[in-house]
Amino acid sequence: MSINPPIGSDIRLTTHNGHQLVVMPLESRGPTRLFVPLFLSVWMVGWAFGWVSAAREVLAGEGGLFLMVWLAGWTLGGAFAGYALLRSFKKPTPEQWLLVKPSLHIDTGLASMRHLGRHGGRASWKEMFPQRKRFELTAAELATLALRETDSGNRLTVDQGAERIELAQTATEIEREWLYEMLRLNYRL
Known part of the structure; x- marks a missing residue:
């Protein structure tokens, strides 16, 4: 040997x-080292718009139980995506x-x-x-x-x-x- x-x-x-x-x-990491953070950054902007829109409706008393459950799931999904975004920048x-x-x-x-x-x-x-x-x-x-x-x-x-x-x-x-x-x-x- x-x-x-x-x-x-x-x-x-x-x-x-x-x-x-x-x-x-x-x-x-090839091209994914650039694609993943770029994709997640754009996705997080869309996520933020969706979250703000749903939160406004829930706070105004509209949307009911479905929208509250959806907002909870959307928040959890955004937290995981945010974590993945931070992790993608870590060497x-x-x-x-x-x-x-x-x-x-x-x-x-x-x-x-x-x-x-x-x-x-x-x-x-x-x-x-x-x-x-x-x-x-x-x-x-x-x-x-x-x-x-x-x-x-x-x-x-x-x-x-x-x-x-x-x-x-x-x-x-x-x-x-x-x-x-x-x-x-x-x-x-």
Whole structure:
């Protein structure tokens, strides 16, 4: 196995405080990085006009129960769209691994909005509101490292207590295979 990432890979190998640092590639956002915020900005203007119009009718005592329920749903939809708009402006942060033998320090980073729903088409609640996590894997936890084949491609996972953590989510299948072998060799798994 090569100690260098696969040809064409965007994985970066550097050092930090004398330890090897692996930085996962950020996915290319392409034209969507401009389209999504532009579309949501225009949509939010239309949303605001609809909300003000409906709120005026409700406050004037017109429209009845239907309009009140509609306004509540419209408000909730606008809140989600506003959140998505704010998230679309946030620059993604790459996942990083620091090989501090015998442990492995992981910073999950923060994926872009486009990365939602990668395992079945639908985004889970946790994916909609991601949290950047930093944790340390012990030698015993690293022994659970596995490259799992699924219908949507392979997944690189490790178990920490009762939680199964997916690693290298933005990497390609070939990169995940290389990372799996690199960790196996470095930690003698």
